[in-house]
Amino acid sequence: MTVRAFWLAWQFLTRFPVPAVGFDGPTAGRSLLCYPLVGLLLGGLLSGLAASLTGTPAYLLAGILLTAWVLATGALHLDGLADCADAWVGGHGDRERSLRIMKDPAAGPVAVCLLVLILLLKWAALTALLERHDPSPLWTAPLLGRTAILLLMLTAEYVSPAGLAATWLAHADFRAMRWTVGAALLLALGLSGWLPLLAAGLVLWWLRRAALARLGGVTGDVYGAAVELVETTVLLAVAL
Secondary structure (H helix, E strand, C coil): CCHHHHHHHHHHHCCCCCCCCCCCHHHHHHHHHHHHHHHHHHHHHHHHHHHHCCCCCHHHHHHHHHHHHHHHHCCHHHHHHHHHHHHHHHCCCCHHHHHHHHHCCCCCHHHHHHHHHHHHHHHHHHHHHHHCCCCHHHHHHHHHHHHHHHHHHHHCCECCCCCCHHHHHHCCCHHHHHHHHHHHHHHHHHHHCHHHHHHHHHHHHHHHHHHHHHHCCECHHHHHHHHHHHHHHHHHHHHC
């Protein structure tokens, strides 16, 4: 892991301004090891925002946090989730048709409905957690969301050779990635306990299984869907 690799990961996963980073394959590969750290730092920023607005009604603060969360990531992962939703419904079980739909920038009604539901669930869970004064999932959810990307990279074939992640994966250090995932999971366990970890693992297993059955592997959109589904699951698992 290098400073350039971290800034590249931060630049890709967030919309915060960063120093100019020249792109090259080896740096891109190393940047993958920074994904959980980027998630953890994002969680720290959200926790800091929540702390600075102490006294704000929980439902309002939850809306502010969720807005900041989406803006900080540029809705990158929500876009992936929307593409997957359209592909799964419109693809009618056909691999090539599903992949074509994923490349279409337009969002259909199924995608819009799913995005609304995901954001509503996040808002409701955040409201419940803020009423309990439990900030730990604000750290754990972004951490595990980005760790989920690495888990899919380790366990499923990437089936978009022309996709952006192909360059990252071509230079990835998978041994170091396994150690990074292990450290991130241990940290998440210490922050929020085993229940959100187990729930997130089950959701990720289901998503991976569905992607393998439909596509024969994963795409960048599946990575994005994993982030959103894992984050939502973590928040709900702690809030319920």
